[in-house]
Amino acid sequence: MSLYEELNNVRIDVSAYEEEMLTEIERKRWEKRVLRKLPKRRTPSMIKWVGLAGAMVLLASLIIPLSGTALAKMPLVYxxxxxxxxxxxxxxxxxxxxxxGETAENAYGRMTLNEVLVDTDRLLISATLxxxxxxxxxxxxxxKPTxxxxxxxxxxxxxxxxxxxxxxxxxTxxxxxxxxxxxxxxxxDQLQFKISYNSVRKDEKVVIDKPWVFDVRVSTKQMQKDTVTYEINKPLPLKHGGTVTxxxxxxxxxxxxxxxxxSQAKIGSFWIRLVSxxxxxxxxxFYESKISGERTYHRYGPLDLKKETYWIVAEDKNGKEISPRVPIK
Known part of the structure; x- marks a missing residue:
């Protein structure tokens, strides 16, 4: 097992320790220790540069205050x-x-919230338990989170x-x-999220006394800047009757x-398609709703709607188009 793998498996409670900077002697001692651990290479110059790079990374991690967040950001499967x-x-x-990189712990284990992303109308979450x-x-x-x-x-x-x-x-x-x-x-462009995982199953659903809770502030500024909305608001008449808006x-x-x-069409008799x-x-x-005013939606991967032309059309069960095509522009 390498030095880095050993460090990855270490679990430390740092609440009882004070944060201190390394002395010059301690810095040199750690540098020598890292250099001893690094495998030898054929090219002497490569040994020097790789060794120094490894030493700098390790020293930097030791100098940074060991808060709970810093420890949570140590390499982890996710x-x-x-x-x-x-x-x-x-x-x-x-x-x-x-x-x-925030971590919460209770009787059931340790959970780390790794990454979050706010898309146009949804939150994507990556966590590790x-x-x-x-x-x-x-x-x-x-x-499942609240x-x-x-x-x-x-x-x-x-x-x-x-x-x-x-x-x-x-x-994961x-x-x-x-x-x-x-x-x-x-x-x-700044949203405050509270993400709580508060139940597991033990024969039946059990509410956790001390749930995994994360408070996260998320910036959506860049996402808003790079998101384009195409307002269409057009009726799509269907050949067999009914209209989709x-x-x-x-x-x-x-x-x-x-x-x-x-809401003005018979669900199940057609399917809305995005075509190019x-x-x-x-x-x-996809999500369908019969409730008037509640939007049904289809979600696709990222598309460049400016580079290529796309249309919206309705099809019957056999894949035959049963409405005019509406361009996205």
């Missing part, structure tokens, strides 16, 4: 948000997501979540939480979302 947005070639979302012996995969089926935005709860039964077990016994948790149930989505299309660096109203010259665009998510 999924990047880019890895679960369901596209073949996910974009780099570094400019849009917030790295958290390091459980103790009291919890297993089945217990986690009801482990979300508050600026103090208002975002209630939605259609949360999508995936839990995967890693070789070291940890669980990824969540896709719709935020469109809020009566009024908060304005501004196309509301808008929202294009972000993470997704493309088509919103429409089906290359064919039909595959939906990643």
């Amino acid at each position: 999924q990047l948000i880019e890895s679960f947005i369901q596209v073949d070639h996910p974009p780099d979302l570094s400019n849009y997501k917030t790295t958290v 390091e459980p103790n012996k009291r919890i297993n995969r089945f217990d986690l089926e009801v482990l 979300i508050f935005i600026n103090g208002e709860e975002a209630r939605d039964p259609y949360l999508t979540q995936s839990i995967g077990r890693e070789n070291d016994g940890a669980y 948790i990824t969540g896709d939480v719709p935020l469109n149930t809020l009566p009024h989505f908060p304005k501004g 196309i509301n808008k299309v929202v294009s972000s660096p993470v997704s493309t979302t088509l919103y429409y109203d089906v 010259k290359g064919g039909k665009i595959k939906e990643l998510q």
